[in-house]
Amino acid sequence: MNSLERTExxxxxxxxxxxxxxxxxxxxVALFVxxxxxxxxxxxxxxxxxxxTRAAFIGIIAVGATFVITAGGIDLSVGSMAAFxxxxxxxxxxxxVATLGAGIETVLIGVLLSIVLGVGAGAINxxxxxxxxxxxxxxxxxxxxxxxxxxxxxxxxGTLSLDFEMRGVYRPVYYGDVLGIPVPVIVFFxxxxxxxxxxxxxxxxxxxxxxxxxxxxxxxxxxxVDRVKTLTYVIQGLCVxxxxxxxxxxxxxxxxxxxVLWELEAIAAxxxxxxxxxxxxxxxxxxxxxAIMLTTIGNILNLTDAISNYLNxxxxxxxxxxxxxxxxxxxxxxxxx
Amino acid sequence: MKTFTKxxxxxxxxxxxxASTTAFAADKIKIGVSIPAATHGWAxxxxxxxxxxxxRIEATYPNIDVIVVSANGASEQANxxxxxxxxxxxxxxxVLPFESDPLTVPVQQVKQAGKFVTxxxxxxxxxxxxxxxxxxxxxxxxxxxxxxxxxxxxxxxKIVVLRGIPTTVDTERVDAxxxxxxxxxxxxxxxxxxxxxxxxxxxxxxxxxxxxPKIDAVWAQDDDIALGVIEAVKQADxxxxxxxxxxxxxxxxxxxxxxxxxxxxxxxxxxxxMIATAIDITVMKFTSNAPVEGRYILGAxxxxxxxxxNFYFPDSPF
Numbered sequence: 001m002n003s004l005e006r007t008e009x010x011x012x013x014x015x016x017x018x019x020x021x022x023x024x025x026x027x028x029v030a031l032f033v034x035x036x037x038x039x040x041x042x043x044x045x046x047x048x049x050x051x052x053t054r055a056a057f058i059g060i061i062a063v064g065a066t067f068v069i070t071a072g073g074i075d076l077s078v079g080s081m082a083a084f085x086x087x088x089x090x091x092x093x094x095x096x097v098a099t100l101g102a103g104i105e106t107v108l109i110g111v112l113l114s115i116v117l118g119v120g121a122g123a124i125n126x127x128x129x130x131x132x133x134x135x136x137x138x139x140x141x142x143x144x145x146x147x148x149x150x151x152x153x154x155x156x157x158g159t160l161s162l163d164f165e166m167r168g169v170y171r172p173v174y175y176g177d178v179l180g181i182p183v184p185v186i187v188f189f190x191x192x193x194x195x196x197x198x199x200x201x202x203x204x205x206x207x208x209x210x211x212x213x214x215x216x217x218x219x220x221x222x223x224x225v226d227r228v229k230t231l232t233y234v235i236q237g238l239c240v241x242x243x244x245x246x247x248x249x250x251x252x253x254x255x256x257x258x259x260v261l262w263e264l265e266a267i268a269a270x271x272x273x274x275x276x277x278x279x280x281x282x283x284x285x286x287x288x289x290x291a292i293m294l295t296t297i298g299n300i301l302n303l304t305d306a307i308s309n310y311l312n313x314x315x316x317x318x319x320x321x322x323x324x325x326x327x328x329x330x331x332x333x334x335x336x337x
Numbered sequence: 338m339k340t341f342t343k344x345x346x347x348x349x350x351x352x353x354x355x356a357s358t359t360a361f362a363a364d365k366i367k368i369g370v371s372i373p374a375a376t377h378g379w380a381x382x383x384x385x386x387x388x389x390x391x392x393r394i395e396a397t398y399p400n401i402d403v404i405v406v407s408a409n410g411a412s413e414q415a416n417x418x419x420x421x422x423x424x425x426x427x428x429x430x431x432v433l434p435f436e437s438d439p440l441t442v443p444v445q446q447v448k449q450a451g452k453f454v455t456x457x458x459x460x461x462x463x464x465x466x467x468x469x470x471x472x473x474x475x476x477x478x479x480x481x482x483x484x485x486x487x488x489x490x491x492x493x494x495k496i497v498v499l500r501g502i503p504t505t506v507d508t509e510r511v512d513a514x515x516x517x518x519x520x521x522x523x524x525x526x527x528x529x530x531x532x533x534x535x536x537x538x539x540x541x542x543x544x545x546x547x548x549x550p551k552i553d554a555v556w557a558q559d560d561d562i563a564l565g566v567i568e569a570v571k572q573a574d575x576x577x578x579x580x581x582x583x584x585x586x587x588x589x590x591x592x593x594x595x596x597x598x599x600x601x602x603x604x605x606x607x608x609x610x611m612i613a614t615a616i617d618i619t620v621m622k623f624t625s626n627a628p629v630e631g632r633y634i635l636g637a638x639x640x641x642x643x644x645x646x647n648f649y650f651p652d653s654p655f
Contacts, residue, residue: 041548047547050543054540152375155654156385157374157378157380157381157385157654158378158381158382158385158654159381159561159654175572251535251564256375256381257378257535257561258536299544302540302541302545302548303547309529309530312530
């Protein structure tokens with residue numbers, strides 16, 4: 001509720017700055033300053049392109065997670081789902097090379113399959129948790145295990161590799177660029193814009209907010225709670241499939257270690273961005289910044305040898321907590337009083 | 338854990354009882370093989386080679402039955418050992434422990450039940466339990482890789498190192514590697530953990546590439562990491578500048594070595610096929626008069642274009 005009040009106040013308050021909305025951006029700027037101070041190679045075009053391209057996977061998935069979390073749900077299965085969809089795409093495309101040849105058609109069928117699987121998997125998560133009246137945590141914990149096992153099974157415990165001819169055809173989807181901007185970054189931006197419009201400018205978005213704030217009240221207000229919640233999981237599934245479509249051409253492989261812990265990174269990106277874990281309020285641009293921040297931390301740690309490798313996780317954890325603390329907390333309001 | 342161990346002990350005593358009454362009735366020699374499930378590439382190869390060895394041995398020796406079980410964690414593996422003794426009534430155990438510490442006592446129980454025990458790769462925390470120990474050689478892998486890089490670079494140049502998951506295996510490899518470079522003019526620009534993972538290998542290498550304008554060689558120490566490194570180097574269009582040394586013996590990398598890829602001139606073996614070595618040695622105990630007790634440490638063989646064919650298993654998942 002706090003954040004709603006705050007947003008309203010800012011809207012009418014003229015010059016007062018909404019720290020909550022700006023918080024993640026400020027933290028990101030601070031990180032960029034830190035990165036540049038540590039190593040000037042940080043600001044090179046190549047390195048920045050690397051950061052944004054890498055952030056695209058987690059970022060796209062996190063845009064979907066913003067919907068799920070805003071509506072009061074949680075999806076733990078996204079990392080395994082990404083691994084499973086990658087695996088399925090590779091198997092099907094490798095099979096099709098024999099009949100269709102290594103061409104655009106094969107890639108398109110792979111992409112179509114990815115979308116069907118993503119939407120389907122999302123619908124399963126949504127329907128089982130709403131119709132089955134099982135907590136989303138349990139449902140998606142279950143599907144997380146299922147998808148992870150399926151990809152291990154498909155790969156026979158090893159690694160599925162995309163046909164080498166196919167890699168040549170599919171490669172531009174990850175390595176290509178338009179006017180110097182890498183394709184994954186463009187896709188990431190497009191997904192974020194679409195997510196922003198859907199969450200902030202449509203009745204569907206407002207229903208997500210309402211359900212996340214108070215599910216009972218939303219139900220009494222004649223909102224089809226189950227339908228909206230299921231749709232948020234479908235959107236999440238679609239986002240996972242889009243992320244997978246640009247992930248597969250990167251290394252052309254999938255194994256049981258693909259996408260491990262992506263679910264936690266995605267959820268972390270969403271929360272760093274200012275969305276509330278208990279639901280009721282979501283912010284897409286915050287999520288985008290959160291995803292870029294997470295990637296940037298890893299990148300900065302790789303650019304310096306000042307910090308022991310063994311402490312990487314500690315530094316990451318600390319920065320995440322500080323970033324969220326800066327934009328939450330009552331400390332600011334107390335001061336302003 | 339205490340109660341669990343007690344329970345396990347009871348089960349093993351029970352197993353011992355069963356063993357002594359049924360051992361004479363059993364006409365086949367049973368060899369139990371307990372290994373981690375195929376949750377990553379190397380373990381996938383392990384499972385595949387165990388299954389291949391099972392087929393081959395059962396076809397050669399009709400009186401031997403090999404039972405392979407795989408576990409998803411240390412406590413599940415302890416349960417497996419219990420079942421192998423009490424339900425399957427095995428005569429010998431080949432075990433690749435998930436982790437050394439938690440499995441030391443369960444394996445000891447098997448030994449105390451009078452079984453022949455072969456331990457693979459990860460040693461137990463107490464000495465004298467196993468009859469045979471079979472393992473790859475981590476320090477040797479580091480040393481051999483270091484020597485190759487010294488020789489190729491004529492004792493001078495700049496290299497980067499991608500480490501695995503912070504564990505003893507990783508430390509042993511890296512320490513031996515660094516020692517080997519001692520006294521040369523080779524400078525290690527930096528070492529970062531890539532966790533034996535392709536995606537991490539790709540990202541860490543990207544960052545090394547933006548940080549260092551000149552890199553002569555990359556020690557990836559693992560073939561999964563090496564595959565990520567290869568893509569990063571290709572993307573940066575710096576393939577002519579450096580070469581990459583991996584490790585393990587993954588078929589994709591062996592294939593590149595076989596095809597004479599300049600980026601990956603060699604690979605150093607740390608083969609999951611060592612499980613087959615262990616099973617074969619254990620079978621020898623029952624099929625020949627050769628003494629087999631002792632330690633069998635595999636060499637860290639260097640795979641070059643000339644011998645790559647011998648180590649290429651296109652059907653293996655790893």
